[in-house]
Amino acid sequence: MDIIGVTLREGADLTGFRAAVRRLVARRVPPELVAWTSTATGDLFGASFNEDAPPIGLPRAVAALIDLVICHRDPERYALLYALVWRVLHGEPHLLENPGDRLVHRLDALRREVRRDLHKMHAFLRFREVTDPDGGERYVAWFEPEHFILQAAAPFFVERFASLAWSILTPQGALHWDRQKLTMGPPAKRGEAPEGDALEAAWRCYYESVFNPARLNQAAMRAEMPRKYWRNLPEAAAIRDLVHGASARVQDMLQREAAVPDKRDPEKAVAAMARQKPQSLEALNRLITAAEPLSPGAARAVLGEGPVGAAIALVGEQPGDQEEREGRPFVGPAGQVLNQALAHAGLDRHQIYVTNAVKHFKFEQRGKRRIHQKPDAGEIRRYRWWLLEELDFVRPRLVVALGATAAQALAGKPISVTRARGETWFGDRHGFVTVHPSYLLRIQDAAAKAQAMREFLADMDRIKALAAA
DSSP states (O other), X not given: OOOEEEEEESSOOHHHHHHHHHHHHHTTOOGGGEEEEEETTOOBTOGGGOOOOOOOOOOHXXXXXXXXXXXXXXXXXXXXXXXXXXXXXXXXXXXXXXXXXXXXXXXXXXXXXXXXXXXXXXXXXXXXXXXXXXXXXXEEEEOOOSSSOHHHHHHXXXXXXXXXXXXXXXXXXXXXXXXXXXXXXXXXXXXXXXXXXXXXXXHHHHHHHHOOGGGOOHHHHHHHSOGGGGGGOGGGGGHHHHHHTHHHHHHHHHHHHHTOSOTTOHHHHHHHHHHTOOSXXXXXXXXXXXSOOSSXXXXXXXXXXXXXXXXXXXXXXXXXXXXXXXXXXXXXXHHHHHHHHHHXXXXXXXXXXXXXXXXXXXXEEETTEEEEOOOOHHHHHXXXXXXXXXXXXXXXXXXXXXXXHHHHHHHTSOOOHHHHOEEEXXXXXXXXXXXXXXXXXXXXXXXXXXXXXXXXXXXXXXXXXXXXX
């Protein structure tokens, strides 16, 4: 069989790729006999190869991987993806579960680069207000993505800014939203976007007020917010002065802290631990274990458990009576419900990192019983430093908030589980919000409990799919 040339449109031609794959599979053309190219006017195969072909069924994880990798700039992405499809359809249906495979490893690297580019667009795109020719408000932003992510990013901005009329201009094309319909436009130039608006001074003032000099890490800041994005960020103009003045501000903070006579103040205790800057999860855990409990009467801290690098991290509220006695998270009745749900979804708890937003058991003594008490906002805030440091060391792909306390700790603000339930972002962390397993135990009505359990199991299935994507 001769080499077959397949020409797709420039960019992320997902429709063309799917059509090409169906026809190639129908003709049993192996990957080594296909030459993939892209042009501005791709026409797939040409007149000799235009017959219709039936659809093919692929595992959900494979389809999700294709949706992302197709957005990468690597000219070999189509060939790599077709090689994956071919192997999955010819005896290797679970290929993606083998991270040691060279093809899987390379495709996963491309997927992560696209997801990082999407995250950068979500985080660093800034709208500026302009006036439409008809006198209405419109918000315009300029962004330069590394990969062909414009269409993939569109649903995020439509959902987040549904009530505004906006345009996103890029060298690849433009998105225009009129509060009802999304349209695509041609590539744009930087000069077509406004340089600033009246709100930027207020935004810079806010950024300066929340900047914490004690946590300054210039290498991490440059890695997370590369200079290429600074031109479009109004707060970037303040960064140089903030960095240069950080040392003096830290010394001032220390002096003011030393002037406070109460050394057992919990806020000061947390600040003292943060200054030690633990370099590993083990060092962080030693700090937590040695710390004075911020919950009166608690006997010991209950640490997180699970492998560093776990794909999923589950964050609960706080340890309960049984958890404190055994020194492990989620070993009581709520833990049993959680274990059942994980098993139903095919998730191995030993491969998941499990922890709590608050590390000590807060309770009210009633006779011989210790009755759980919900942590207040101040306690959640004080323990938040530990939780964020812990997750930085574990580096999960997906962080799951089990209940409102965990969601508040991760987001830094109160979150309604009912409204936020599902996939989300906690800053730059890919997240998911669902109910705490103890909520299921408190439901008295049998029918309502069964329905709530079905919804919780569906959440676990979704969590598994997101972590594997």
